[in-house]
Amino acid sequence: MATSKILAISGSLRADSHNTRLLHAARTLDPGRQEIEIYEGLRDLPAYDQDLDTPEKRPAIVTDLRRRVLAADGLLIATPEFNYSIPGVLKNALDWLSTDWTKTEGLPLHRKPTAILGAAPTNFGSVRAQLALRQVFVWTESDVVVKPEVIVFRSHERFDAEGNLTDETTVGLLRGLLEALQGKIDAAPAR
Numbered sequence: 001m002a003t004s005k006i007l008a009i010s011g012s013l014r015a016d017s018h019n020t021r022l023l024h025a026a027r028t029l030d031p032g033r034q035e036i037e038i039y040e041g042l043r044d045l046p047a048y049d050q051d052l053d054t055p056e057k058r059p060a061i062v063t064d065l066r067r068r069v070l071a072a073d074g075l076l077i078a079t080p081e082f083n084y085s086i087p088g089v090l091k092n093a094l095d096w097l098s099t100d101w102t103k104t105e106g107l108p109l110h111r112k113p114t115a116i117l118g119a120a121p122t123n124f125g126s127v128r129a130q131l132a133l134r135q136v137f138v139w140t141e142s143d144v145v146v147k148p149e150v151i152v153f154r155s156h157e158r159f160d161a162e163g164n165l166t167d168e169t170t171v172g173l174l175r176g177l178l179e180a181l182q183g184k185i186d187a188a189p190a191r
């Protein structure tokens with residue numbers, strides 16, 4: 001069976017981010033079936049500007065991200081919770097990915113199989129941010145996995161000193177999430 005290409009984006013720029021660690025853990029779970037690439041460019045994306053959002057004027061880093069998303073079979077998005085919502089850097093990236101004003105390129109997020117998860121050291125584990133993220137994907141008509149919900153609360157307790165995911169419950173949830181994402185990818189019409 002062909003390997004599915006999944007682009008993973010962490011909404012946290014922090015070096016020791018628990019959300020980014022979860023994406024690294026996801027890479028190890030089913031490497032034969034899924035090739036998960038972690039996007040590294042979020043910090044450098046310019047602020048969304050509709051005047052620049054054309055094939056000719058878009059900054060190169062945005063064009064590159066849009067191409068990567070269009071080429072990916074699925075997306076895996078890990079979000080922290082900032083002030084009850086998703087971080088601005090993540091929202092900014094999703095804004096750049098949500099458009100096709102000239103109707104010539106395709107909408108990168110449209111119908112894209114997408115799985116979301118999130119971690120926070122609080123007792124709420126990014127649950128409100130994940131709800132906000134789901135709402136973004138309503139407008140973009142992305143094909144978002146509904147369950148399992150991966151809400152990693154008290155996230156600092158789930159990793160060892162080297163940052164490896166050691167909590168078996170979270171490993172199981174992550175595995176379930178990737179399986180559900182794979183189900184959506186397998187059911188998606190050929191691109």
Ligand SMILES: Cc1cc2nc3c(=O)[nH]c(=O)nc-3n(C[C@H](O)[C@H](O)[C@H](O)COP(=O)(O)O)c2cc1C
Nearest residue numbers: 012014017018019020080081082083084120121122
């Ligand atoms: C600006 C800011 C706002 C935050 N707001 C919330 C919040 O509303 N709810 C919450 O549970 N945690 C909040 N936190 C704590 C984050 O959930 C915590 O920093 C989390 O670990 C970030 O994820 P990371 O480990 O991937 O960087 C906030 C942190 C920052 C820096």
